[in-house]
Amino acid sequence: MHRRPAFSERVIPFTAGDGMRLRLVNVRGPAPPTRAPVLLVHGAGVRSGVFRAPVPANIVDALVARGHDVWLEDWRASIDVPPNPWTLDQAAKYDHPAAVRAVLAETGADRIKAIIHCQGSTSFMMSACAGLVPQVDTIITNAVSLHTLVPAWSRAKLRYAVPVASRFLSYLDPSWGDRPPPGAASVITGLVKAAHRECASTVCKLVSFTYGSGFPALWRHENLGEDTHDAWLPREFGPVPLTFFRQMDRCVRRGHLVAYRHLEGLPDDYTAQEPRTDARVVFLAGELNRCFLPDSQRLSHAFFSRHQPGRHALHILPGYSHLDVFFGERAHRDVFPLIIDELAGTPARHRGDR
Numbered sequence: 001m002h003r004r005p006a007f008s009e010r011v012i013p014f015t016a017g018d019g020m021r022l023r024l025v026n027v028r029g030p031a032p033p034t035r036a037p038v039l040l041v042h043g044a045g046v047r048s049g050v051f052r053a054p055v056p057a058n059i060v061d062a063l064v065a066r067g068h069d070v071w072l073e074d075w076r077a078s079i080d081v082p083p084n085p086w087t088l089d090q091a092a093k094y095d096h097p098a099a100v101r102a103v104l105a106e107t108g109a110d111r112i113k114a115i116i117h118c119q120g121s122t123s124f125m126m127s128a129c130a131g132l133v134p135q136v137d138t139i140i141t142n143a144v145s146l147h148t149l150v151p152a153w154s155r156a157k158l159r160y161a162v163p164v165a166s167r168f169l170s171y172l173d174p175s176w177g178d179r180p181p182p183g184a185a186s187v188i189t190g191l192v193k194a195a196h197r198e199c200a201s202t203v204c205k206l207v208s209f210t211y212g213s214g215f216p217a218l219w220r221h222e223n224l225g226e227d228t229h230d231a232w233l234p235r236e237f238g239p240v241p242l243t244f245f246r247q248m249d250r251c252v253r254r255g256h257l258v259a260y261r262h263l264e265g266l267p268d269d270y271t272a273q274e275p276r277t278d279a280r281v282v283f284l285a286g287e288l289n290r291c292f293l294p295d296s297q298r299l300s301h302a303f304f305s306r307h308q309p310g311r312h313a314l315h316i317l318p319g320y321s322h323l324d325v326f327f328g329e330r331a332h333r334d335v336f337p338l339i340i341d342e343l344a345g346t347p348a349r350h351r352g353d354r
Contacts, residue, residue: 043118079238131276
């Protein structure tokens with residue numbers, strides 16, 4: 001295991017707009033922060049700790065070393081929150097605006113920055129486009145933002161497998177591993193184990209089935225260290241409600257984010273109006289992503305650029321997939337300097353730029 005820096009952390013509970021109890025984790029180094037607060041927002045069925053993998057230096061290490069005040073948000077999709085049938089709309093309206101306000105109240109800052117990933121990214125961008133997080137001046141979004149392009153096999157699973165699974169299950173859970181509960185979960189796990197032969201980890205195989213297409217879908221094995229893949233990852237995934245997959249099916253059919261059910265203050269179609277944010281948005285995509293195709297981010301960058309030409313940035317990351325952007329063994333050399341430069345407002349050229 002890699003030796004971790006000596007950081008302090010404190011847990012700050014906050015209440016979402018609908019009353020759900022959530023939390024922030026504030027991470028600081030020995031010296032007081034000298035740069036803006038940065039909010040990190042995880043994806044579906046994981047937790048904020050997904051940004052703190054046992055790699056040579058994770059993104060939290062890099063940000064703290066740069067002088068940022070780091071805040072990790074556990075929103076309603078976190079596996080550290082009791083399972084609930086969440087939707088992206090609920091997170092966009094109730095969770096992220098409340099988290100931003102809590103960071104502002106704790107730090108006294110007027111503006112903050114955000115690094116957002118996957119369904120933390122889609123739901124946070126929904127908040128931004130609805131004008132609900134005006135205090136965020138820089139957003140770095142990984143994998144997907146407003147446009148939802150997925151491989152053909154993922155489209156088929158959403159269209160045909162999700163309705164069938166919904167008859168028997170309320171959640172899919174990669175942490176079933178080799179001991180799934182009896183019934184439909186056991187059948188699904190057996191089929192996945194039979195179809196996926198890329199490694200010995202049942203959790204890794206179930207993650208690929210749940211979230212994408214590929215062997216594996218969310219990372220490249222060659223990018224992960226043994227400690228990360230074998231010892232750490234199996235503890236970092238948990239239940240995801242079928243409500244999310246039903247919403248994602250609607251979005252994939254349309255090619256962009258749409259509401260699950262109308263919530264006051266949120267648009268029903270997130271590409272039908274100009275984004276109500278003045279934040280500069282930096283779009284990242286792993287070139288080999290098999291969860292959301294890189295063209296998802298290309299389309300979202302083009303959408304934002306039509307409204308604010310020349311303001312936003314797109315970086316396609318060669319050799320990377322989905323989550324290995326954050327916990328690949330070489331991400332501290334290949335990816336994090338790019339993120340740090342973009343947060344500082346000194347956009348970097350990157351060999352994967354398009």
